[in-house]
Amino acid sequence: MPSEPSPPAQLKDWFDEARYRSIARELTQLAPKFDAKTFLKLVLDGLEVRTLMERLHQSAVATDATLPGSFQQKVRVLQKLAPKLGHEFVTIFLGDFVATFGREDFDFSMEALRFFTVFGSSEFAVRPFIVADQERALKTLRQWTKDADEKVRRLASEGSRPRLPWGMRLSALVRDPSPTLVILEALKDDESLFVRRSVANHLNDITKDHPEFVLQLLESWELEREHLRWIAKQACRTLIKRGHPRALKLFGFGKQAEVAATLKASPQCLELGERLTLTAVITSTSRQSQRLAVDYVIHYVKARGVSAEKVFKWTEVDLPARGTLELSKSQVIRDFTTRKHHPGRHRVELQINGQRVAETMFALK
Template identity: 45%
Template sequence: MGAMNELIDQAAVGRLVRVLADAAPGACWSNLGDAGSSLGNLSLRERTDHVSRGLLADFAAAASPADYSTAARVFRSALLDPGFTGWTLWPVTETAVTLALNSTRSADFEDCLQLLAELTPRLTGEFAIRRMLAADLDRALAVVLTWTAHPDQHVRRLASEGTRPYLPWAVRIPGLVQRPDATIPILDALYRDPHEYVRRSVANHLNDLARHSPEAVLAAAAGWTAAPDANTPWVVRHGLRTLVKKAHPGALALQGFAPASLSVSPPRLDRHTVALPADLAFEFEISNTGVDPARLAVDYIVHYMKANGSQTEKVFKLAALTLNPGETRTVSKRHAFRQMTTRVHHPGSHALELQINGVRYAHTQFLVEI
């Protein structure tokens, strides 16, 4: 995250000061400038909050308490400058939301949502919008739903991405988890969007919902499958990826992965001791012993050793293939074992297992040495 932190550095804040000074001649941005020179070792999120506090202090110095309408006017004026862009827009959006939520004028809530839509083509408003959703979910979603018909793809993506239940880096909104049906109309309106940027967000949103509401996800995916365009199969497949890995029968069936008569060999490993860093290569055979063609979702599972001596498993996608009756296919793969911040390996007994159309097959042990 070190390099990420520097996305908001003193130089970036200095550029923001200059843009705002041009947008609001005569205004003083001393607190914002001070914030830019005192970032220290703060994380990107902490820098966002620190710079936003500087902005709020400058607006409060101009009119106490700080006024949302004044800030919105300045930010809209700044949008006339192409230099009003980059990661310093994150504290700008957070500042706008703070002032709107503190405002006594009801209309400022909707206006702030509109401002986020105007700002999001310069830098996504997906993080700042979370506090608007938390403050009044139904009121915010009513506005967000209208964005699905917006001419700008960035605004349409904001409708889907900003309302994801498990948006990375973002605060959780309990209502989005407790009411999985709340955002389905947004996804219904966007799954055939002409831009892949938007469709990918829709698929990721659907996959988020699968964590806690698989039935709502399957109902939505079934509706999309019944009214598809050329890109719908990918959107559905990507949106159901976690359910397929978890061998959910409904998700497998919707993707055409029916129970099949198979013969599956145990995986043959190229080594039985893996000394990190290394790749473990393996291969196996699948035979269709049935009388009908078999469409197969082929996955594999690594059973990792944990620090406490127990094992935890992770499912990895391998292939989707179709075997005719009597056909045998050899499948091979190399799996990397590297120490990473997202996965810390521990020495000891591991295992590799195959999963085909949700059914688990041969289980082969191996050792990992650090």
């Protein structure tokens, strides 16, 4: 597969006019009765106001409206199109086509998703099938854990994540995550880091609703094995940031830190787009070496004057008895799709082993 192109200025422009005209040309060659003119009208009219995911879905809707034949015949044409698209995210619309128009043809559609995930990912598209018939869908996903292709094996875990970002929430699995454990157990020793990372992210999803469930599972694993310890730590990253005592203890951070610490922000007044630098000095007051998980917490000012905190990972370190550690961290304060900044005083705290031990502030103009 060609290498993934660099993201455009706006991710939604992965589906732009040039992309749609390219898809229309390919479909015309694969299916001479394909109505390219209507396809382009359906995808280009109103294009500017559509979000990335709306553009993705509209691609599937327009394809169904203009590609002749039955659902299965259309899928077979799209299977020929998949390797020609050359863009993993764009290819996701093929899975969306299956999820939108193939729910009455369960087995054929699931096999089509297995095929398409090799070229992009079917992690969003498989979720409506899990909602429709969880037992039947998870039986297929369990079979995929043995597939020769790592992308199919990953789909078994990623597609069944209870809280997959951008994906349909699997409410039944949010309430009771136990049905996917057999999938995660089958994949935790997978040779592919790509697959193991999905296992970790799946477990991290579960910690948001059932932390003790995940911790009990991880405590049963042989965490002296490096790859299992890596999965476990990634799975517990949210719990560690929140200072969950049992999670901290699992990785050697269970003891309250015996330290004296200071935290400074520079500059103390800045504008959006400028860089904030945090410096911390941590001095041990213990006669023994200490294992420390160091994080920092920014209390972002919101539009109504209240604040909302976000915990950021800083480092993990073994601090010698009576030793001193100096740390520096910088980040540009800029807006994201998921976070808008507002002027005001932003409090910053230093967190060590789940305890807040020092603080500072900066003002955003």
